[in-house]
Amino acid sequence: MTRLNWFTFSSPATFYPLAGKCIPWLWAIAALFGLSGLFMGFFVAPTDAVQGEGYRIIFVHVPASWMSMLIYVVMAGWAAAGLIFNTRLSYVMAQALAPTGALMAVLSLATGSLWGKPMWGTWWIWDARLTSELILLFLYLGYIGLHSSIDDTRRADKASAVLALVGVVNVPIIYFSVKWWNTLHQGASVSLTKSPSMAQTMLVAMLLMTFCFWAYSMAVALQRARAMVLERERYTDWAQQLPEIRREQA
Amino acid sequence: MKAMWSIVQRDLSLAARRRSDLLTLLFFFLVVSSLFPLGVGADPQLLNKIAPGVIWVCALLATMLGLQRLFAPDLADGSLEQMALVPAPLVGLVTGKILAHWVLCGLPLVVMAPLMGLLFGLPTHALWMLAWSLLLGTPVLSCIGSIGAALTLGVRQGGAMLSLLVLPLLIPVLIFGSGAVIAQLSGLEADGYISLLAALLLLSLTFAPWATAAALKIALE
Numbered sequence: 001m002t003r004l005n006w007f008t009f010s011s012p013a014t015f016y017p018l019a020g021k022c023i024p025w026l027w028a029i030a031a032l033f034g035l036s037g038l039f040m041g042f043f044v045a046p047t048d049a050v051q052g053e054g055y056r057i058i059f060v061h062v063p064a065s066w067m068s069m070l071i072y073v074v075m076a077g078w079a080a081a082g083l084i085f086n087t088r089l090s091y092v093m094a095q096a097l098a099p100t101g102a103l104m105a106v107l108s109l110a111t112g113s114l115w116g117k118p119m120w121g122t123w124w125i126w127d128a129r130l131t132s133e134l135i136l137l138f139l140y141l142g143y144i145g146l147h148s149s150i151d152d153t154r155r156a157d158k159a160s161a162v163l164a165l166v167g168v169v170n171v172p173i174i175y176f177s178v179k180w181w182n183t184l185h186q187g188a189s190v191s192l193t194k195s196p197s198m199a200q201t202m203l204v205a206m207l208l209m210t211f212c213f214w215a216y217s218m219a220v221a222l223q224r225a226r227a228m229v230l231e232r233e234r235y236t237d238w239a240q241q242l243p244e245i246r247r248e249q250a
Numbered sequence: 251m252k253a254m255w256s257i258v259q260r261d262l263s264l265a266a267r268r269r270s271d272l273l274t275l276l277f278f279f280l281v282v283s284s285l286f287p288l289g290v291g292a293d294p295q296l297l298n299k300i301a302p303g304v305i306w307v308c309a310l311l312a313t314m315l316g317l318q319r320l321f322a323p324d325l326a327d328g329s330l331e332q333m334a335l336v337p338a339p340l341v342g343l344v345t346g347k348i349l350a351h352w353v354l355c356g357l358p359l360v361v362m363a364p365l366m367g368l369l370f371g372l373p374t375h376a377l378w379m380l381a382w383s384l385l386l387g388t389p390v391l392s393c394i395g396s397i398g399a400a401l402t403l404g405v406r407q408g409g410a411m412l413s414l415l416v417l418p419l420l421i422p423v424l425i426f427g428s429g430a431v432i433a434q435l436s437g438l439e440a441d442g443y444i445s446l447l448a449a450l451l452l453l454s455l456t457f458a459p460w461a462t463a464a465a466l467k468i469a470l471e
Binding site: 083135145151155159166169 | 394397402406407411415418453461465471
């Protein structure tokens with residue numbers, strides 16, 4: 001048995017076809033989980049005793065908030081991998097994740113304010129959680145901005161990787177901010193240590209939506225990474241051999 | 251260590267020969283913070299209430315102004331590359347640059363801020379707290395700011411980019427710094443905020459020089 005070499009797929013030439021094969025599956029998983037999660041969320045989950053029907057936005061709000069934080073950590077992980085192993089593809093992955101993460105942060109803020117209006121009576125409140133989500137969005141924008149303002153790709157990759165690592169210090173602050181300044185935002189409803197304070201069906205719907213968001217983010221990030229790989233490697237031999245490139249040139 | 255002190259000396263003597271840079275910064279701080287009473291009205295109670303936040307934000311912006319000059323002139327005249335070639339570790343030299351930046355930009359603010367607080371009608375005990383929180387907070391601004399300054403070296407629209415990168419990272423400092431003064435004003439314990447500021451200071455002193463040195467090496471590649 002040959003030993004699995006983890007660096008095999010860090011080469012753009014092997015990554016490109018692999019990602020191409022994964023993407024349709026990820027889209028299918030995202031659609032499956034998304035549809036079943038929305039069905040559970042809208043038709044099966046009971047009406048909340050306090051918040052009525054309005055709470056149902058939680059099925060988008062919570063997964064989006066989770067994803068926005070997770071993607072930042074994953075992005076920083078890829079950035080660190082890039083700096084440590086000096087693999088080009090790691091930087092590509094980090095850069096490919098950033099727009100999706102920013103989108104999730106925007107989604108989380110937008111759904112949060114839509115939820116806040118009927119529940120708290122205000123679109124926005126300078127509460128710790130909301131503010132730190134906003135800061136997270138700024139961090140994403142800073143990352144994207146720095147990358148796009150440096151023309152040399154190698155330098156842009158490395159500089160934004162350092163920025164991502166510096167910014168990741170902020171993610172735990174976001175998480176613990178609830179405990180530091182407890183204000184209007186309700187505490188986390190789902191926790192690993194104590195039993196969740198919500199109905200079983202609500203939880204199932206939320207988890208289904210979370211998986212949907214995971215699959216969606218992976219699909220979109222891989223698709224973006226593929227496009228970026230092509231853009232960066234367009235003059236290499238393997239890229240010239242690709243059927244889609246040949247068709248373009250013919 | 252010796253290399254670090256010589257960098258500090260060099261930067262301080264350079265600044266002493268171009269005093270206008272330093273004065274511009276202080277003047278900026280004074281002008282911007284005195285715009286607020288003109289903007290929101292001269293109600294003493296309101297001014298008293300917003301003073302900690304306003305003064306802290308102005309200190310933050312004044313520091314940003316100084317950060318643009320942290321590495322850019324050295325890059326322009328080539329001395330930054332010479333520093334990177336020095337056999338002493340780059341981290342030490344960067345620490346020296348940060349220290350000099352704090353002495354030039356942070357320390358004057360610590361001295362000036364209570365004066366501004368006086369104009370906003372803060373009581374004496376709050377003025378002390380303001381100076382104390384700035385004394386702990388401004389080095390953090392220099393530390394984290396230096397990372398941004400190194401990352402944006404030679405970048406298009408570097409100044410705007412620098413603020414975009416660094417200001418979000420500085421928000422915790424702002425929260426704890428002005429929080430300490432607000433707590434003091436309303437008669438609460440400010441110790442917690444001061445401890446958090448000190449923790450941020452230690453954290454950024456430990457990590458920021460490394461990150462800045464790494465960013466400088468990328469910029470000089």
